[in-house]
Amino acid sequence: MRHLWRSAYSLPDIPAAASQAALAPCPQTPGLEDATQGGSLTIISDIRADVATSGAGARAGTAAGPGIVRIGLIGCGAIAQVAHLPAVLSSPQVELAAISDLDASRLQYLRRRYRLGPIAFRDYRDVVGRVDAVILALPNHLHAPVGVELLSRGIHVLCEKPLALTRQECEQLCQAARSTASVLAVGFVARFFPSTELTKQLLESRFLGELQSFDYEFGSPGGWSPLSGYNLARSTCGGGVLVVSGSHVLDQMIYLFGDVDVTSHADDCRGGIEANCRTCFAATVDGRPLRGRVVLSKTHQLPNRVRIVGERGTLDVRGSQTRSVTFLPSGSPLRHEITAAALTPASAEPDCFQLQLHDFVNAIRTGAAPRVDGEQATRSVVLTERCYAIATTLEEPWCEATLERLAHAGPYPPPDTAAPRPPALASAS
Amino acid sequence: MSPERPRRVLVTGATGLIGGRLCEVMALTGAFEPRPFVHATGSAWRITRFPLDFASGDLCDRASVDRAMDGCDAVVHLARGDHAVMRRGLENVLRAAVMHRVSRFVHISSVAVYGSQPPPHSVSEAAATRPDLPYGHTKLEQERRVLRYRRRRGLDVVILRPPNVYGPFASFTVGMVNTIRSHDVALVDGGRNPCNLVYVDNLVEAIFLALWRPEAPGQVFHVTDPEPVSWERCITDHAALAGADVPRVAAAELVPPARERLWRDSLRALADGEVQRSLACIPLVRRWFQWLPEPAKQAVRARLRRSEPVRHNGSLERRFRADHPFIAGQKRMVAHSSEKARRLLGYTAPVSYDEGMRLTEAWLRQAQILDVSSA
Numbered sequence: 001m002r003h004l005w006r007s008a009y010s011l012p013d014i015p016a017a018a019s020q021a022a023l024a025p026c027p028q029t030p031g032l033e034d035a036t037q038g039g040s041l042t043i044i045s046d047i048r049a050d051v052a053t054s055g056a057g058a059r060a061g062t063a064a065g066p067g068i069v070r071i072g073l074i075g076c077g078a079i080a081q082v083a084h085l086p087a088v089l090s091s092p093q094v095e096l097a098a099i100s101d102l103d104a105s106r107l108q109y110l111r112r113r114y115r116l117g118p119i120a121f122r123d124y125r126d127v128v129g130r131v132d133a134v135i136l137a138l139p140n141h142l143h144a145p146v147g148v149e150l151l152s153r154g155i156h157v158l159c160e161k162p163l164a165l166t167r168q169e170c171e172q173l174c175q176a177a178r179s180t181a182s183v184l185a186v187g188f189v190a191r192f193f194p195s196t197e198l199t200k201q202l203l204e205s206r207f208l209g210e211l212q213s214f215d216y217e218f219g220s221p222g223g224w225s226p227l228s229g230y231n232l233a234r235s236t237c238g239g240g241v242l243v244v245s246g247s248h249v250l251d252q253m254i255y256l257f258g259d260v261d262v263t264s265h266a267d268d269c270r271g272g273i274e275a276n277c278r279t280c281f282a283a284t285v286d287g288r289p290l291r292g293r294v295v296l297s298k299t300h301q302l303p304n305r306v307r308i309v310g311e312r313g314t315l316d317v318r319g320s321q322t323r324s325v326t327f328l329p330s331g332s333p334l335r336h337e338i339t340a341a342a343l344t345p346a347s348a349e350p351d352c353f354q355l356q357l358h359d360f361v362n363a364i365r366t367g368a369a370p371r372v373d374g375e376q377a378t379r380s381v382v383l384t385e386r387c388y389a390i391a392t393t394l395e396e397p398w399c400e401a402t403l404e405r406l407a408h409a410g411p412y413p414p415p416d417t418a419a420p421r422p423p424a425l426a427s428a429s
Numbered sequence: 430m431s432p433e434r435p436r437r438v439l440v441t442g443a444t445g446l447i448g449g450r451l452c453e454v455m456a457l458t459g460a461f462e463p464r465p466f467v468h469a470t471g472s473a474w475r476i477t478r479f480p481l482d483f484a485s486g487d488l489c490d491r492a493s494v495d496r497a498m499d500g501c502d503a504v505v506h507l508a509r510g511d512h513a514v515m516r517r518g519l520e521n522v523l524r525a526a527v528m529h530r531v532s533r534f535v536h537i538s539s540v541a542v543y544g545s546q547p548p549p550h551s552v553s554e555a556a557a558t559r560p561d562l563p564y565g566h567t568k569l570e571q572e573r574r575v576l577r578y579r580r581r582r583g584l585d586v587v588i589l590r591p592p593n594v595y596g597p598f599a600s601f602t603v604g605m606v607n608t609i610r611s612h613d614v615a616l617v618d619g620g621r622n623p624c625n626l627v628y629v630d631n632l633v634e635a636i637f638l639a640l641w642r643p644e645a646p647g648q649v650f651h652v653t654d655p656e657p658v659s660w661e662r663c664i665t666d667h668a669a670l671a672g673a674d675v676p677r678v679a680a681a682e683l684v685p686p687a688r689e690r691l692w693r694d695s696l697r698a699l700a701d702g703e704v705q706r707s708l709a710c711i712p713l714v715r716r717w718f719q720w721l722p723e724p725a726k727q728a729v730r731a732r733l734r735r736s737e738p739v740r741h742n743g744s745l746e747r748r749f750r751a752d753h754p755f756i757a758g759q760k761r762m763v764a765h766s767s768e769k770a771r772r773l774l775g776y777t778a779p780v781s782y783d784e785g786m787r788l789t790e791a792w793l794r795q796a797q798i799l800d801v802s803s804a
Contacts (some may be wrong), residue, residue: 222471222472222473222474223471225472231471232467232470232473232483232485233480240474241474270457272476272478273477299475300796300798397788397791398596398597398789398792399453399457402779402780403454405777406454406460406633406634406637406779407459409634409777410459410641411435412434412459412460
């Protein structure tokens, strides 16, 4: 029997919605401060003064209105077009001041498609002086060099996940942000799903009782096709499914359960990047050990959910169901769908990329930390490095059982060894 | 001219079932150096597990095909796609292969060129082709284009015609399991006809041989498993994996294909007394019917009376469509033979049906398509 239950659990509003509500458009006339919004204006002025001092972006002569953050989009690939550009163009809090990509035809296409002015630049350095902040949607291996350069010039950066390929690069980015008091936010958009915050609150309120295990299973055949093809190689992507899909999982896992350590990791990498992996983790929650498992795939469909098991039942958080979570009480056939009090059943699906953008803008305006800052994002990169450092090979009998027989059909004698595993990343501990 | 024994091979369609496994085996055995041609990078996960020399682009873009062909000794063309890819894409690959003087062009076709009811003599490759479905027509047109390049440009081409390809990642395999689970397939007339299977690794062996054996150029080969497997065995084995039963029906009980249903359903509607009375009220229809000669009038009356409702197979809900691929396939009576490939290429089909199914089952369980706990 299925039972939908929305009202009995009285949960506070989720911070995402709260932050969105707090980000009302600023007054149009600086100086005429009112009681509620004057503070934020003052802080913006301070930030712009700092930026100008460091030779950065808030150059006079641009058209942005007061309080409007001038945004540059660096890297105009698939995620930029599908997610970031719509979020920026539909937001009253920001103005798209520049787009940049090496591919001139891509820039031309986007300018025509979105009727943009003369704001396209092939060299990302040309955006300096025209923007207050950038969204960095470049291939993963370029996050660190480009991000460090822009942060060092006082430009705030919202960097697509993962923050960088190694812990060392992450630390360079964080240091650059600190040195110019710039905001470094990281685009873990799943953190803006209402279901993520709801899960966090349920766990903190000990809704499930003592936690026993967690189990992530996320997979689909193929998926996102970056236009640059950076996802085809470890040198540009930093890893396989563990980086592409798993970075969201690892970030959420750390957010929900605190410090997590990897106990085993097996994947199907054969010298390139893995398409499948199975990883086991251990954490300590409320002084008690907690074990979990993560299964990720880019070759076949998995349930796309995390199941958190506690003494009172199981919490089922589905990737396709970002507004609510499902609770299955122990020893009961009932299923309870739990929604945050702020979300009515009829609420539209939130635009999480715009929530993320507004969180970034709020951090720029108020000096508050963004929901996912550089230090938090570094933790998932460190965990990824640990996984790769202890990686073993998944068993794939269908892949190897016939090789010897097939090799004889080739024109040359078969070589002695197959492709070796890549060496562990240098900074892995 | 590239060496007689090629080393670097451009593989189009590298993200598909055959292309993916081909690149895997090339990389793991070192027999060839694959250069996978990738259109959608998000579909390439199976082969990005290897540090390969990827070429990304669009087959319909001649420049990107030329770039990809540069430095290659041979080509295996597996790409499928829309009308443009199947025609212009193939043309671009053939043109680039000639320009770069590759030593071998292996084109993967299909036994679909014989149509859905292959002639009995299509046991061998010498039989006349007579496709009756769009896919078969396209594959035959491609074969002709490829052979034209041999005649006119001297390109060393080889055409392979596989039947149903099964194994890990195969849509035939996954489709069979899912269709059995959804109860959309039945054994028709005992499923006694041959299933015409090839395990994907056996096809890879044939491609390897076609790439370098001197006997191959200009030839067309069937590539099948040598062991005859009936539809009954194939469906029953997949049903055992899926943990489901498959019903048995007679061919006469099947729901006819849409084209036949169009006539039958129309006649059934006309047979309805109320419809006939309504039609009789329309002067034009009445006049038209009166103008018909008496034999024609009687034929129409008889046809309307003969129309019967479609029978259900033992229950009101369960009906099996005759045009479902796993049911239509059961009507094919011919077992295509790969004897020519064995004789000329030394094709051995090293993986037996039993071993192929064991390996397939292992993959189905790891991919969680089958229940892991019941292994």
